[in-house]
Amino acid sequence: MRMQSKIQTGLVNAALGALTLTMVVPLLLVLNVALKSDAEFLNHSLGLVESPQWDNFRQVWIQGEMGVYFQNSLIYAVLASLGACLISGLAAFPIARKHFRGSQVVYFVFLSALFFPVALVPLLYVMNALALINTYYGYVLLMIGNSLSISVFIFVAFVKGVPRELDEAAAIDGCGYFRYILTIVFPLMKPAIATVGMLVAIGTWNDFINPYLFLTDRNMRPLTSGLYLYFGQYATKWNYLSAGIIVVTAPLFAAYFFLQRYIVSGVTSGAIKG
Amino acid sequence: MTRPLSRQQGGAQLRTKGRGAIWPIVAVTPALLLYAVFVLFPSIGNIYFSFTDFNGNVHKPIHWVGLDNYTRAFTWESEGLWHSIKVTFIFAVLVTFIQNAAAVIVAVFLNMKIRLRNFYRSVIFAPTILGVVVVGLIWTLILDPYSGPLIRIVQFFGGNSALLGSPDTALYLVVFVTIWSSLGYAMILYLAGLQGIPEHLYESAKIDGANARASFFHITLPMLRPSITVNVLLSIIGTLKTFDIIVVMTNGGPGTATTTLGMHIFKNLLTPGSSQGYAAALSIIHFVIVLAVVLIVQTYLQRKEADL
Secondary structure (H helix, E strand, O other), X not given: OHHHHHHHHHHHHXXXXXXXXXXXXXXXXXXXXXXXXXXXXXXXXXXXXXXXXXXXXXXXXXXOOHHHHHHHHHHXXXXXXXXXXXXXXXXXXXXXXXXXXXXXXXXXXXXXXXHOOOOHHHHHHHHHXXXXXXXXXXXXXXXXXXHHHHHHXXXXXXXXXXXXXXXXXXXXXXXXXXXXXXXXXXXXXXXXXXXXXXXXXXXXXXXXXXHHHHOOOOOOOOHHHHHHHHHHHOOOOHHHHHHHHHHHHHHHHHHHHHHHHHXXXXXXXXXXXX | OOHHHHHOEOEOOOOOOHHHHHHHHHHHHHHHHHHHHHHHHHHHXXXXXXXXXXXXXOOOOOOEOOOHHHHHHHOOOHHHHHHHHHHHHHHHHHHHHHHHHHHHHHHHHHOOOOOOHHHHHHHHHHHHHOOHXXXXXXXXXXXXXXXXXXXXXXXXOOOOOOHHXXXXXXXXXXXXXXXXXXXXXXXXXXXXXXXXXXXXXHHHHHHOOOOHHHHHHHHHHHHHHXXXXXXXXXXXHHHHHOOHHHHHHOOOOOOOOOOOHHHHHHHHHHOOOOOHHHHHHHHHHHHHHXXXXXXXXXXXXXXXXXXX
């Protein structure tokens, strides 16, 4: 019996180890190529890098105009994330407390987005008609709008756990409605804010289709578009391209390393909604 | 809807009635506005645009063309439509089946008391945080038919293939890459489901002499049914809509080997001279298909849940 369970654990570890390798090896391959010189890549494309070329990162940064794109991506991700937290947090409180007539209908409308079709054509019309194409605020507002159903859902669930006695205490003190939400409820919602914030920030950082359609100006492009276009132009410069991939992924992995809990909880809350 | 408040009458409350009643509505307004402009209007507007000759230029008048776009889709351009529907279903079925089967097994393994548990879990989940451009480019490099690492291995064993450049293999490689990038997501959801199964069920089964395999089929799987329903539905919705990873990896090719319905719509959206109204009509057809499949699968899975 003891022997059998040891074999079992061994097999389980082997299977999980193999899967882990499948997940990691592609990333390591990219890192390996990113550090090779042109000559080393041509001669030994698979071998372990011999003399790491850190300069590749500078090259792709300059040649691929990554500086501008990086800055843009950062602006989009930060603003969309802050905006989504503020706007959906404000909306979630009156919905969770049923503070206005029809609040449950509004809540249902917010959640219904999951069943709606992909609607790029009308979106193209809206973005054009409102002159939102190639503007910072246009794209940020679009990303906030897209994230609303999930973020309102997360915040409403969280506010329901905030005791109503607090509301009453605040009312006795004569605290105004907005001041109450912003100074009492928001600080209590920190975990939910971290979850929504990471979810929206990562979604925006990774977004490809919307920038492809609505941020076509080279000064407005985010990193994803920049990398995609760089690939179209320099498909043979594997070392630079790989360095570019590292530039786009490094902030994601840094966030994952430090804030894994919130990232995972954001992902799972999306499923409960489904 | 104000009933919960009147119950507390006598006690103090935030002013949500009379002069202060306006503030809750003010708080919801920005969210509602953005939602209406960027989600509600586009979703409903799709129906309208599918009956027009809208061509992407908002300054030109839009004409009502009746069912023309739908006729076009179902008659002289029906070949492209049916082909893309077929590709979509192959893609969706393969990803949904393999991903969910693998994720259940991985989750069960990770739910055991093994030492590197958290490490495995973190690494297997990691690819899910990468976006489609990064995932697509990483695998385009690895699958490159001239100097990519995979073709070296294939050639080493005496085989040969154009990989993403071959209509026979491209779709299956996209299936693999999609599973690679989203397996961790399904795994986490199944793990959450597994942690909800009470421990005493396994203990009493053990007393009754059940082995690991019997506990898996008679306790774990039945108790996991609700998680399976959610996961399978999420996979189906996601895969039936997929096109962004395909844009990056193959752009629908070679030929039309990887042109899913979503990809087909996206191509038409960007083709100059092909009306955007036509793309809208295709989106409506797409939506109806997704809705029908989801309803059928949901009814089936819930009936199985109820059988227990």
